[in-house]
Amino acid sequence: MRTTRWSKVVSAVLMLALALAAPLPALARTEIHFWHAMGGQLGETVNELVRQFNQSQSEYEVKALNKGTYPETLTAAIAAYRQKNPPHIIQVFDVGTQTMLLSGAISPIFQLMKEQEIAVNWGDFIKPVTGYYSKDGNLYSMPFNSSSPILYYNRDAFKKAGLDPAKPPATWKEVGEFSKKIIAAGGAKCGFTTSWPSWTMLENTFPWHDQPFATNQNGYTGLDTKLLINSEFGVKHIGQLAAWQKEGIYSYGGRMGQPDPKFINGDCAMLIQSSAVIGGFKKSLKFQWGTGQLPHWGAPYKKQNAVVGGATLWVMKGQKAADYKGVAQFMKFIAEPHQQMWWHVTTGYLPITHTAIKNLEAGYHFKKNPEQWTALSQLSAKPTANSLGHRLGNFVQIREAIEGEMENIFAAKKNAKQGLDDAVAKGNEILKEFAAANKP
Amino acid sequence: MKRAVFRNRGLPYLLVLPQVAVTLVFFFWPAFESLRLSFFRTSPFGDRTFFVGLENFQKLLVSPDYYQSIVNSFIFALGVTALGVGAGLFVAALATQKIRGLTAYRTAVLWPYGIAPPIAGIIFLFIFHPSYGILPYWLSFVTAYEFNWLLKGGVAMALVIVATAWTHVGYNIAFFLAGLLAIPTSVLEAADVDGAGPIRRFQSIIFPLLSPITFYLVVVNLIFSFFGSFGVIHAVTQGGPGGATEIMVFKVYKDGFIGLNLGSSAAQSVILMIVVITLTALQFRFVEKKVTY
Known part of the structure; x- marks a missing residue:
């Protein structure tokens, strides 16, 4: 009986407190x-x-x-x-x-x-x-x-191969040459790897060379957009990566940031990844490192800007x-x-x-x-229709399709042309679906 | 035998009502909603919906990716079930031996079941990841074989099968253990006396007596592999490389929640539902006849 009475008193007090407190939130922000x-x-x-x-x-x-x-x-x-x-x-x-x-x-x-x-x-x-x-x-x-994506390189590995540690490779040709030297000198097991494969190797590499990624100015001017990544340029670039994968110069390390450990633990001498990991690398990398712009294929391609x-x-x-x-x-x-x-x-x-x-x-x-300047320096050119950005519906799914085909290419299940053709076919199907779901 | 008869005719209905309500709200309603959604094309924010009839299904049936995911699902489900049930039986048989510290072992073998699948996936990543896993690192000293499931689809599939079976094996062990302990020792002793060796004993007595449990576990493991095995794949391969480990339920998630294509996702879950119902029905029709209760 005592407890019941007490609990009644307590609850009454609580009710009163609540009632008094109630007007307070009105003053809240x-x-x-x-x-x-x-x-x-x-x-x-x-x-x-x-x-x-x-x-x-x-x-x-x-x-x-x-x-x-x-x-x-x-x-x-x-x-x-x-x-x-x-x-x-x-x-x-x-x-x-x-x-x-x-x-x-x-x-x-x-x-x-x-x-x-x-x-x-x-x-x-x-x-x-x-x-x-x-x-x-x-x-x-x-x-x-x-x-934006930039190139990170291991200066210690460069030194070991007799390369100038102040000079990152500027062209893809140099990426190949430097990698061979570094591997031969025992500076690293593989030359380079790439995080976010579709974003770094296609979505950025295309505008960087002023190449169209998709029709309709990369999707800016209409919904009936089609991918253009199976162009001669795309096949050349991805084909070279596939050849390098076979030779051990390039080492595919998965999607998103999964390949990062290959660079962090010194397996690969170079990494192409977002400039946003600089903060983390400053704390975690146990070797001397530097950054460079995205490698370029040189003439006849124009050097544009990254997205x-x-x-x-x-x-x-x-x-x-x-x-x-x-x-x-x-x-x-x-x-x-x-x-x-x-x-x-x-x-x-x-x-x-x-x-x-x-x-x-x-x-x-x-x-x-x-x-910290490298990424900004890649954005200084005045963007063209090819390098303003990408405006594709269901882009997440398209990226999935592209990366799946990139994996098929690097695993030598398909050649670069086949794989990119399939990626385009899948991507176009997704774009069509998006256009149909968003018709005005 | 005394028959329990309710005086009040309404009472039995009232008593089953909660269960019926739960089933309706949590099973039939969502299933019906999936079915309805599968006939529509919906914009991501749901502001525009168009009735498209069977178009979502039609698109799936001409998509090589979708067939690939069906094949993947069967390989995955059969692999997980064979490995999970087989290993479960084996470990349970070991755990009925007369050895010191038996209860400690019995407790330990059940542990994997207590680990959430995504955590199990992360553990497997730390062991097997080509970039930072400990096993590929050790392997690199003894062999030139590159354990790279980031590019090799078959290896990736094997990995997710092993990881999923591992998370589920504790459940199988628990059931087999109970089944083994329920077999009367007198029957086994009689066989002993008749001169039956361990293999013969297993073949003629233990396995038939375990058959109801085995049957139950096969059904449950298959259903689990088709529907519930999302966590490990999400944590380890995300369906890659090149869609090699993309099973049906993962594609449902990916197209619906990442791709925001609700119509196709709903159509896929309807197909998945049909596949699993058919599979279970077939098992009850044909396999169950071989089960001795």
């Missing part, structure tokens, strides 16, 4: 939900960025939430949108751009800023980044983490109108030079405004950290 795919160290950097924003003002509170990988984040956001409760902001990777543009579920960033009357100097953003994410000259999503990879922040429709003022303020905050510079120095992702780059130069940042 408006929450802005931000879903992203940055795990580990990068996730902590995002949290720090968000914390700085939350401290900088008192009206809004951005809540950052890691939803797993890029595809998982996108799938989660789609499910939430269908249930009419989407996050305000989601981070979507480069290959999801076309899906987002045609989704009908987003507020273009340029429009949001105009509506919220926040002035942004869009001209200050570097062109290769805005080009990838703009439609009709207007930016649709806020660039967040951008990178960016990474992700941008999209604003989803469907939340309370009043919230979007806070969303716009947060977007403005992350684009400011101070945050840009901090983000770049901490993570290795590119600074994307001219002001931020100028400020970094003024502080001799690139002189002190030349490896």
Whole structure:
């Protein structure tokens, strides 16, 4: 009996406390939900960025939430949108751009800023980044983490082979020659490997040589797009990689970042991978290393620019109108030079405004950290129709199909022409499906 | 025998209602929803849907990739089942020997089942990965054979079969162990007296008496390999290289959740459902006759 009476008293007190506490949330700040795919160290950097924003003002509170990988984040956001409760902001990777543009579920960033009357100097953003994410000259999503693939090389292995450790190979021919020398001298077991095979070896190598990746200006001008990667150039490039794979000069190491350990443990003397791993390599590599631009095939091909990879922040429709003022303020905050510079120095992702780059130069940042300049130097040429970027629907699936065929080629199950023809056929089927699902 | 009769005619229905409700909500409704979705083409965000009839199925039936995934599924399922059930029986037989510390062994052999498949996949990666695995590293000292499943499809398939069978073998062991311990020793002793050796004893007594359990495990392992073996493949090969380990259920996930092509994904799960129902029905029709209960 005693306990019952006590529990009644306790619950009554609790009820009273709750009733008193209830009006408090009304004073709380408006929450802005931000879903992203940055795990580990990068996730902590995002949290720090968000914390700085939350401290900088008192009206809004951005809540950052890691939803797993890029595809998982996108799938989660789609499910939430269908249930009419989407996050305000989601981070979507480069290959999801076309899906987002045609989704009908987003507020273009340029429009949001105009509506919220926040002035942004869009001209200050570097062109290769805005080009990838703009439609009709207007930016649709806020660039967040951008990178481009560069060549990393093991200076110790170069020295052992009598090569100049200050001089990375500039051409593919040199990549082959240097590799042979290094292997012969016992500097490494294999010459080079490549992470993110489709992104580095096709999606970037094509624009880098001013070659079209797909019709319709790589998908920018229409939905009835077809892949062009089985061109003479594509067959030449992938065919050479396959030949080198056979000779042990090239060592295919899997998809995404899986090949990285081959370079880290010294098995391969060179690696082509995103500039975003610089931060990690600075901490983990146990040998002297340097970076160089993506190798080039030389004449008759023109040297163009690389395209960016990474992700941008999209604003989803469907939340309370009043919230979007806070969303716009947060977007403005992350684009400011101070945050840009901090983000770049901490993570290795590119600074994307001219002001931020100028400020970094003024502080001799690139002189002190030349490896941070390599990726930017690849983006300096004015993009052509072939090198603005890629706008393909269901690009994730297309990338899967391409990488599957690349594996068949490197395993010598198919020759380069056959494999690329099959990749094009599969890719075109996926593009057709996307066009049909998104017909206006 | 006393028959239990409910006075209230409504009560039995009320008592089975929760189970029926659970089955309807969690099994029939999603299955029906898949079937419905498979006739539509849906944009990723679901704002546009078009009825396309059987087009999703038709596209699958002319896709070489899809046939490849069906073949892969059968190789995978048969491999996992043969290895998992075979190894399970073998280990269970060992664990009925009269040895010191038997209970400790029995507990230990069940452990793999307690490991989540993605974790098992990661463990296998650390052992077998061509770039950083310990086994290829050791192999490189003794042989020139390159253990590279990143390019060799057959090796990749063998690897995911072994990894999946390993995660599931504890379950099989538990059932076989129970079955073996339930065999009356008097029967075995009688065979002993008649002069039957260990092989003969196994053939004529133990295996027939275990047949209901074996049958159950084969059915369950097959269904599990077709439907539930997603974690290991996702963690280890992601269906590669060149689609060599892409089994049907992984393709359902990949096309639906990564490719955002819900119509095709739904059509694939309908086909998968039909395949597994047919397979199970066939087993009950033909194999079960050989089972002695």
